[in-house]
Amino acid sequence: MKKVLILVFLLLLSSISLGQSIIINGAGATFPYPLYSRWFYEFEKETGIKINYQSVGSGAGIQQVKVRTVDFGASDAPLPGKDQEESGLIMIPTVIGAVVMIYNLPNIDKLVLTRDLIADIYLGKVKTWNDPKIRAVNKDLNLPNMPIIVARRSDGSGTTAIFTNFLSAVSSEWKEKVGAGTSVNWPVGIGGKGNEGVTGVVKNTIGAIGYVELAYAIQNNLPYAKIRNKFGNVVDANFETIKSSAAFYKVPNDFAVYIVDAPGRNSYPISGYTFLLIPKEQKDLEKGKALVKFVRWAYEKGDKYAEELLYVPLPDNVKKLALKKLDLLTYQGKKIVDLLK
Secondary structure: OOHHHHHHHHHHHHHHHHHHHEEEEEEEEOOHHEEEEEHHHHHHHHHHHHHEEEEOOOHHHHHHHHHOOOOOOEEOOOHHHHHHHHHEEEEEEEEEEEEEEOOOOOOOOOOOEEEEHHHHHHOOOHHHHHHHHHHHHHOOOOOOOOOOOOEEEEEHHHHHHHHHHHHHHHHHHHHHHHOOOOOOOOOOOOOEEHHHHHHHHHHOOEEEEEEEHHHHHHHHHOOOOOEOOOOOOOOOOOHHHHHHHHHHHOOOOOOOOOOOOOOOOOOOOOOEEEEEEOOOOOOHHHHHHHHHHHHHHHHHOOHHHHHHHHOOOOOOHHHHHOOOHHHOOOEOOOOHHHHHO
8 A cells, every 4th residue: 555655646746747847849040059959958957948949940940930830930030120020029139150161172271262252152153163263362272173062051041141141242243143031042052951951061072162150160170261351351250250240230129130241350251140039929828938037048147158159149238138028928918027026
């Protein structure tokens, strides 16, 4: 009898524990995935709240949160305020990152590219690695007479939105012929799904070049080019140069801003914010509370993990503006931040 009572007690404890567990589902951008994986792991360790995240690209993340098949979406392509309002979403930034030009050239790890060169490569106008335009800015390199294999995204992508906004800013031809967005009609290139896919194409293809978030280059030990910025300086993608690029752009109330081709001596030219998209009206109070807790946790405790993975934490003024947006989250008409008190 005693054993039976103990068994019943343990089952009751188990059911209570399961009943208290909260699981949040999200989907979207691959750009911040290395960081989000770390954040979600650390957040669960501390709070017991589990966040499942599918790294499926910004386009898919936007669509999924709009139809409410996930609890939040993630995108590097900012939604304009009107679109946020029509979709019943709030959009808040999490960190700032860089898009880098990774390449696969044996014995070459110090490549320099100009803004115009990157546009011409993706327009299909510069086709070989020993093109005079590339040699002109890499005079010390023995560049091979080898075709340039262009890698680009095949899916709807916020990284693509950042990259094509950069190309549109530096090349009038690109702006007129191709334009900017999460998906474009690419003039050339081999498609890869996600930052992971583009990284894989470049890693496995000698002569390839592609654009990915900085963490993917570091984690896969792939070289990436330094870029001559708008000021005329050759800069690397690092904490200081990414931070410099963000400093030149005022963040609007709807956070819909691109920070590409920034002026300034030390600005890295292909940088961008990445965002969470959260439904204003929450169907599940506990999930709503958990989302608020996560954002606050990320802003208070997530910066050290961001810096470890070479993402730039948000400035304090941007965090304050974003935290005010959490006041717009409601459950049955009541503010979730008030229900947390």
